[in-house]
Amino acid sequence: MAKKIKLIIIEDNRLLREGINAMLKKETDMTVVALFSDGDFVVDKVDELKADIVLLDLGLPNHDSLELVQALKKDHQRVQVIAMDLVPIQEDVMQFVEAGVSGFILKDATVPEFTKTIRAVATGEKVLPANMMGSLFSQIVDYGVKELGPTKLSQSVRMTSREREIVSLIAEGLANKEIANKLNISIYTVKSHVHNILEKMALNTRVQIAIHSQSRK
Numbered sequence: 001m002a003k004k005i006k007l008i009i010i011e012d013n014r015l016l017r018e019g020i021n022a023m024l025k026k027e028t029d030m031t032v033v034a035l036f037s038d039g040d041f042v043v044d045k046v047d048e049l050k051a052d053i054v055l056l057d058l059g060l061p062n063h064d065s066l067e068l069v070q071a072l073k074k075d076h077q078r079v080q081v082i083a084m085d086l087v088p089i090q091e092d093v094m095q096f097v098e099a100g101v102s103g104f105i106l107k108d109a110t111v112p113e114f115t116k117t118i119r120a121v122a123t124g125e126k127v128l129p130a131n132m133m134g135s136l137f138s139q140i141v142d143y144g145v146k147e148l149g150p151t152k153l154s155q156s157v158r159m160t161s162r163e164r165e166i167v168s169l170i171a172e173g174l175a176n177k178e179i180a181n182k183l184n185i186s187i188y189t190v191k192s193h194v195h196n197i198l199e200k201m202a203l204n205t206r207v208q209i210a211i212h213s214q215s216r217k
Helices: 014-025 045-049 065-075 090-099 111-122 130-147 161-171 176-183 187-201 206-215
Strands: 005-010 030-036 053-057 080-085 103-106
Touching: 005 014, 005 045, 005 111, 014 030, 014 111, 030 045, 053 065, 053 111, 065 080, 065 090, 080 111, 103 111, 161 176, 161 187, 176 187
Parallel strands: 005 030, 005 053, 053 080, 080 103
Antiparallel strands: none
8 A cells, every 4th residue: 555645734823723733634545644723833733744845934923834844854854745725926936946845735725625735745846826927937037047147057058959949948947738839849848858857956845947948048
């Protein structure tokens, strides 16, 4: 039997907290090991509960959620964090990505979207809400050029012409399926190219590819 994904839920709203718990109980490959309101959670609980993923509300009234993410990733790098919010602000998303958040779930997401995000993050993927990708890419690129500068971002990386083409399309915010259609190649070929690009550039997310691409223009 496959190992279940162990989850901790940190959500101040009791109805949402218990509702998410009830929803996830129906998933045979997941188990919620603990529920916490805002004031109950302490970082040391993560190791004690052997959690794989922390579902974290971004709107905690008594805690700075960003600082909580930073503390979690500092002391428990193995644990993945998924942020939950109703309408995340672009600047907030940028900060949380930098702090180590692996995924975002909108609180009005469907159950399949919710569970799909959890499973993807559990396998090491980075997940952002699809409806945020275009504007987020612009935000990230602007940030990278402004704060770090093209020279610092620029790296000596040998890529094929096809890989450079795909980097350019990712920087525009296109998803894998859209890239495949535009270049008339299979989505599996696109995924393979993206994997190779990530390895060559030693970058962890598609967001960082956009920054790198913009700095080389």
